[in-house]
Amino acid sequence: MGLPTAKRRLFVYVALIACGLAICGWQVEEHVRFRRDAAQAVINRGRDITSTLGVVIRSQRRFGPMVSKERLQSALQALVRPEGQELEAIAILAATGETIASAGKSIEVTPDMLQSRSVFWRDQTLTMMNVMDLGSTSTDDATRARSAIVVSDDRNGRGFRPSNRRPPDAPPSDGTAPPEPNTVEPRPPARPNWMTPEEYNAVIQKQGVHTIVISISTADMRRAVNADLWLRSLVSLFAVGGAIVSSLAWRNVAKNSELQIRLVRAGEMNVHLKEMNLAAAGLAHETRNPLNLIRGLAQMIAMDAGGGPKLKEHAATIVEEADRVAAQLNEFINYSKPREAQIGPVSGQRLVADVARTLLPDIEEKQIQLRQPESALMIEADEQLLRQALFNVLLNAVQAVAPGGTIEVRLFASGPREATLEIADDGPGVAAENRQSIFKPYVTMREKGVGLGLAIVQQIAAAHHWDVACIANEPRGALFRFTHLKIAAAST
Secondary structure, eight states: HHHHHHHOOOOOOHHHHHHHHHHHHHHHHHHHHHHHHHHHHHHHHHHHHHHHHHHHHHEEEEEETTEEEHHHHHHHHHHHHHTTEEEEEEEEEEEESSSSEEEEEEEOHHHHHHHSSSSSSSSEEEEEEEEETTTTOOOOOHHHHHOEEEEOOOSSTTTSSSSSSOOOOOTTTOOOOOTTTTTOOOOSSSSSSTTHHHHHHHHHHHOOOOEEEEEOOOOOHHHHHHHHHHHHHHHHHHHHHHHHHHHHHHHHHHHHHHHHHHHHHHHHHHHHHHHHHHHHHHHHHHHHHHHHHHHHHHHHHHHHSSSSSHHHHHHHHHHHHHHHHHHHHHHHHHHHHHHOOOEEEHHOOOHHHHHHHTTTHHEEEEEEEEEEOOOOOEEEHHHHHHHHHHHHHHHHHHSOOOOOOEEEEEEOOOOOSSSEEEEEEEESSOOOOTTTGGGGOOOSSSTTOOOOOHHHHHHHHHHHHEEEEEEEOOOSSSEEEEEEEEEEEOGO
């Protein structure tokens, strides 16, 4: 039964831990996906911004591909948001990598960035490069017409608008009729007429819009990623904690189940032992009646004048053995009785004196010096049970000491509400290895001892919630100490 139970427990523990780890792995995967999606969302916003910039640049073109640098710079400044917002900087680069126009913070453009023209993640920002005009170096006029060339409004003092351009409402110089109001004016040429082809090609190389570079703050993305990380860490922590708590709960449930089974079995065993104890006590009680009859008949034989000496000797032996067996039965019956203490105030000094008077013949026979307690402490105890415990311990001491020996009984306060009772003798004492076993039933140090006297003392001490121990007496002998006795309120 033990092995399958252990395997079942191990399986439950592994399953719970696996569930907790699975939830942790799922949260890690979800966080990685969230971080990837957040980064992609920032990249998509950057692409939207560069597309908007392309529209802004195209809307600023005048006279073909020409774009006013001042107007473009103003439009870029309007796009860059205040400090702490998402778009931090914009830069317009020519094909040579030179900055044509910019707004916001300075953007560091390295040669590697110009070659790769991709997305660059930094500690606090995302830098994106978007090529706007790959054919700006072409000599084809149609391609150049799609290019945007950033020039200043004042070009060598001649101004942005050419001087030879005809006003919209002026009549033609050849005398023809002016066009109708809704007539669309023909598209201007790709190259302004005030520039020579050489100048136009040079401006395309230096001022042609080739790449848009933007710098986007990733603070919002980092905050969102960190918040998601904390949330998923919390979920993982709860998952692992839940798995651990569930494992502990399962272990406690299993232990409680085992303890309940053991308690049921212990209860059944206790009931069985009580029944056996009752039956044994009844048997011992019933045995005393025929035993007394045998003892009486033996005494009659011993007193018969017509009997021979041998018969009288046998009769005396029967009486002696009957007395010994009767004493053992009395001890057994006494041991089998339940110990339920009826607590009340008891005078320890008076109780010791009463027990001493009971043992007075034995004490006087061996000329033992018995020192009784001088303290008048009142303790809380069952008087009859305490009397029996004192009698058993004192009887053992009287039997152990040599003629002329000494026995001392001490009763003193060991705390505000606690007292200690000690019975010391100067006999041979008890060996260290036997000081605990002597309180077990049928363990005795005397040849004709029954071994139940100190077991009964242990029962009485347990019924009062006391502790009793046998220790060495100095300089010789044994000392029996009762601790945790309660002082009665009347004697405080």
